[in-house]
Amino acid sequence: MQKWIMSGLFFVACTLALVLMFTLPGKEQVAQENKPTMPEVTLDAAAAEATVKASCITCHGDQLQGGAGPALDKVGGHMDAEAIFSVITKGRKTMPSFKEQLKPEEIANIALYLAEKK
Incomplete structure (x- = not known):
């Protein structure tokens, strides 16, 4: 009787492991989901500088x-x-995220503005 219970538990554990292996997202998928997508905007330097x-x-x-x-x-x-854009949206280290304070288009405009500073 105890053999049947242990076999059943082993079968359930193996089945669960297989299901999780094929349904959990991979590293690449998680990285893609965590990377914010920058909207396409035309640089408005005056608005970016004001923001x-x-x-x-x-x-x-x-x-x-x-x-x-x-x-x-x-x-x-x-x-x-x-x-x-990603840093402004998500924040990094001590910098807070600005996704709640600024619209994605505003963040994209700032990102384009700062990317020109070389």
């Missing part, structure tokens, strides 16, 4: 020279617009 002054200068400085946050005056030299 940056309203939202970013407290930490990044009035000339984007840095302060509590890193300098952004040459961020386009090592990050593209999509990477900048």
Whole structure:
């Protein structure tokens, strides 16, 4: 009797393991889901600069020279617009996420604006 119970439990455990192996997302799928998609916008430098002054200068400085946050005056030299969009949207380390404060189009405009700073 005990053999049948143990065999049944083993069968259930193996079945569950197989189901989970084929239904859980892989690393690539999780990474893709966690990467925000940047909407296509045309750069409006004046609007981007106004939004940056309203939202970013407290930490990044009035000339984007840095302060509590890193300098952004040459961020386009090592990050593209999509990477900048992702950081602004999700946040990173001590930088908060801005997805609740700014629209995706505003974030994309800022990302394009900062990507040109090289």
